[in-house]
Amino acid sequence: MLARKESSKVPGSAQYIMSAVNDTNFNSAVFLLTGIPGQEDVYLLISIPFCLMYVISIVGNSLILFIIKTDPxxxxxxxxxxxxxxxTDLGILISTMPTILGIYLFNSREISLDACFAQLFFIHLFQCIESSILLLMAFDRFIAIRNPLRYASILTLQRIAKVGLVFVLIRFALTVPLPFLLKRFRYCRANVLSHSYCLFQEVMKMACSDITINSIYGLVVTFLTMGLDSLLIFLSYVMILKTVLSITSHMECLRALNTCISHLCAVLLFYTPEISLSVIHRFGKGSPPLLQILLGYVYLLIPPLMNPIVYSVKSKHLRARIIRVFVK
Known part of the structure; x- marks a missing residue:
């Protein structure tokens, strides 16, 4: 009977998770990640699409980097x-997929506090950097359409490098306090996270202390990065649309808009699940847990998968170079 009782609390089992949820008087040394509840028997099958997404995303983004680097x-x-x-897409994949695949391939749900804090730091850092890159790409399209004759003189490679470095440093400065704000807490409540990876707004809810400062800082960081970026992207497209509508030639107007389609797809792929997940985390307490889990996967895994495909389809030059690589 004793052996049976102990075996019912094997890490990763349903009994183990329920025991962790009900225990409110321990100082948690680990968090328990969540896969898809109720589907534990088919986790190996579920891992197949995740593995395919991982491989396709890694190969696609690496191929984009290789072609751009080798083609002057x-x-x-x-x-x-x-x-x-x-x-940044590769950084997001490397930060998240090991824990996701660990759950579905090896039923490994436990993650230490330090590993969790490190993971959420890199996830939020790469997400903030990707948001700033989408803003820079919107500015690039604005200059190309608004002032095409001065495009090359305005966006020089040196200027791009400097602006990119400034954005990365600002995002790093805003993100680096996140793990330290969480590390000062004692975690003695339920330690089961609702995703297969760690997020700041979810981990802070597990703390025993007052999380008001953390919550305010999280909102400030979200507003100063993704909130401000999305607003500036919207304003840039308002200006682009205003410029395009002033073009008398219908063909030139369509050609100008066509150059923005791939970027618009990338923006929608990034911000739609991001905003939806943030709203659910902060205001959707009664939302189905499965919705949060699926939206969490879309939030982090779909943009790295789709961005290379979207840009390869829309860019003739890039598509031609990719075909040439595979033909060789």
Whole structure:
């Protein structure tokens, strides 16, 4: 009977998770990640699409970087920004997929506090950097359409490098306090997270202390990064649309808008699940847990998967180079 009782609390089992949820008087040394509740028997099958997404995303973004680096004709602002986007997508994948695949392949749900804090730092850092890159890409499209004759003189490679470095440093400065704000807490409540990875707004809810400062700082960071970026992207497209509508030639108008389609797709892929997940985390207490889990996967895994595909389809030069690589 004793052996049976102990075996019912094997890490990762349903009994183990329920025991962790009900225990409110311990100082948690680990968090328990969540896969898809109720589907534990088919986790191995569920891991197949995740593995495929991981491989396709890694290969796609690495191929984009390789082609842009090796082809001098692609050393232009638009492709430089695309390579920066590919780097951040690879960073997001490397930060999240090991724990996701660990759950579905090895039923490994436990993650230490330090590993969790490190993971959420890199997730939020790369997300903030990707948001800033999308803003820079919107500015790139604005300059190309509004002032095409001065495009090359305004967006020089040196200027792009300096602006990119400034954005990265600002995002780093805003993100680096996140793990330290969480590390000062004692965690003695339920330690089961609702995703297969760690997020700041979710981990802070597990703390025993007052989280008001953390909550306010999280909102400030969200507003100063993704909130402000999305607003500036919207304003840039208002200006782009205003410029395009002033073009008398219908063909030139369509051609100008066509150059923005791939960027618009990337913006929608990034911000739609991001905003939806933030709203659910802060205001949707009665929302189905499965919705949060699925939206969490879309939030982090779909943009790295789709961005190389979208830009390869829309860019003739990039598509031609990719075909040439596979033909060789």
């Amino acid at each position: 004709s692609l050393h232009e602002p638009m492709y430089i920004f695309l390579s920066m986007l590919a780097i």
